Amino acid sequence: MVVKVSMNGDKSRSKALKIAVGLSGVESAALKGDDKSQIEVTGDGVDAVKLTSLLRKRVGHAELVSVADASGDKKEEKDETKSEQPPNYIPYYYQAVPSYGYVENYGPSCSIL
Incomplete structure (x- = not known):
């Protein structure tokens, strides 16, 4: 990532x-x-936001110029060599359904019994 900071001298550069x-x-x-x-x-x-805010607090005006993944080029090269396959989708009726508030064990905390 690249952050542009308004720095007046060597002391502020060192601090940044x-x-x-x-x-x-x-x-x-x-x-x-x-x-x-x-x-x-x-x-x-x-954390780009944390870095920028710390530089603003302690040095001066800071502006986030760019954030890039350094290993992004390597990933793109690997993706080009792979053959494109359609994603495997799981049919709706096989997906897990979340249970909200359902308790399978009716213990002494059950108010119905």
């Missing part, structure tokens, strides 16, 4: 990188762009 790396699931964070105002974060299960 520390915040980004401190989140759970972050593998790496790097400055990006011509004026080094964008932070590129890679990792698994990183």
Whole structure:
């Protein structure tokens, strides 16, 4: 994901990188762009909204530019090699029906007995 942050100097850049790396699931964070105002974060299960809100609170204005799955290209290549098969649908009468409030065991808590 890429987050654009308004950073005034090296101190705010350093602070923003520390915040980004401190989140759970972050593998790496790097400055990006011509004026080094964008932070590129890679990792698994990183919360983009939480990162953006932390940067807004502690550094300054932050804007979420893009969120992309880094392994998306690999998945697309695998999907192209597979042959297209129609999905297997289960007929309606074979699907499980949820039971709402039905109790099979009539114990001492039953008010009818």
